[in-house]
Amino acid sequence: MLGDDHILPVVLINILGLAGIVIWHLQGCNRPTGRLIVQILFFAGMSLVLYLGGIAPHQPDEPYAEGLAAMLSKSARILWWTHLAWTIIGLLHIYVRLNRKPREAHLILDMAVAAIYLGVALSVMGFVFGLPVATLVTTSGVVALILGLALQNTLGDVFSGIALTLGKAYSIGDWVQLSDGTAGRVTETNWRSTNLLTGLNNIVVLPNSLLAKQSLTSLSRPDESHLLTLSLRFAAGQRPRIIEGAMRSVLDASTRIVKDPPPAVALKTIDATAIEVELQFRVASLATGVSAMNELIDLIHDRCDASALALALPA
Incomplete structure (x- = not known):
């Protein structure tokens, strides 16, 4: 004893x-x-x-x-x-x-x-x-090999998740868009999958191996602001300079877009029937994009009435 x-x-x-x-x-x-x-x-x-x-x-x-x-x-x-x-x-x-x-x-x-x-x-x-550890390690290695062959897909998801984590492709809370068109906010990442909350308030569960094979665009980096555009067509009989000034006043009057960097008015094309104009502006986040677009359309309607500007028919 x-x-x-x-x-x-x-x-x-x-x-x-x-x-x-x-x-x-x-x-x-x-x-x-x-x-x-x-x-x-x-x-x-x-x-x-x-x-x-x-x-x-x-x-x-x-x-x-x-x-x-x-x-x-x-x-x-x-x-x-x-x-x-x-x-x-x-x-x-x-x-x-x-x-x-x-x-x-x-x-x-x-x-x-x-x-x-x-x-x-x-x-x-x-x-x-006092057990022989070397023998146990050898035996466990054979068992691990068998399990690895049986769980190839699951292990692929696991190692893809590790690679995505080490690569810091995204963080919890980031808005991301995949090459297949799927877009949403990252709400959770785990060993096997990543969860995205879409704009329709649905949770999309993406296996990490599938996510690692697609190109990914981060909509939250370097910051949450996002560039949006709005295309308009005005009747060709009006002065482009007057149209540009009216659209600048619309952008200045908006309270839901980002003013730094300042928004821009681009005169894109002109032909016998229409002058095409593009409004370029940034919003604080994608979540405010719809409300900003609605505000701008309402302001454009009022400015066209006040300045006697006529919109052209669709091309």
């Missing part, structure tokens, strides 16, 4: 480990800083007891250890490795919060958490139970 000088530290480590789990759950998910403090304190206490008791968590029990003492020793080492994983994960979460990383960074964070748990699981099997 374990020496008597090791029994007390082993029991104390088990008590600290279980108490830390209970208090960690009582903190709740809404207090990540409090949880991290609890994790660090209990992990530090367990590590101190291990050091003072001369117990190495990376070494299996002596061959003569058996019975209740061996079970307590193994549980103490398992709890220590578990608290080590939780402490590292807690530090990663706090790092992401303090640096105000984008919300989609949770994909990379999930990968790190999975790697930490995998490393701790292998450490427990090798250091606590």
Whole structure:
């Protein structure tokens, strides 16, 4: 059995480990800083007891250890490795919060958490139970190969999601438009798909592998403002200079378009029947585009009546 000088530290480590789990759950998910403090304190206490008791968590029990003492020793080492994983994960979460990383960074964070748990699981099997880790890794590699072949599409979505996240092609809240015409605001990204909220208030779920194969236009970068145009046709018998001045006054009177950079009036073409004019202006976001366009059409109607300007028939 374990020496008597090791029994007390082993029991104390088990008590600290279980108490830390209970208090960690009582903190709740809404207090990540409090949880991290609890994790660090209990992990530090367990590590101190291990050091003072001369117990190495990376070494299996002596061959003569058996019975209740061996079970307590193994549980103490398992709890220590578990608290080590939780402490590292807690530090990663706090790092992401303090640096105000984008919300989609949770994909990379999930990968790190999975790697930490995998490393701790292998450490427990090798250091606590004395299992041949190399054999387990080889066996798990064969199993991973079989699963990879069976889950090719899902894994394609996963790795495409990672590539899109690292490439920072978009962020949560961005308006994007795809080459197939799909457009909407990014509301969620996860391991398998990206959700877009369209202008019709529908959620479009796009697999990440499909999204990675299309060209993507960000309508929110470098800012949310967006260029719109409105084409008009005036009767050819009127002076282009007068038409241009009237349309400039319309743009100046609008309260729903962006004035910096200033809007422009472009005289596009002239023929025997019509003068084609294009109003070029920016709106603060795509969400205000419809209301701005409606306001401009109303102002154009009033200005044409006031200036006796006649619109031409459609081409």
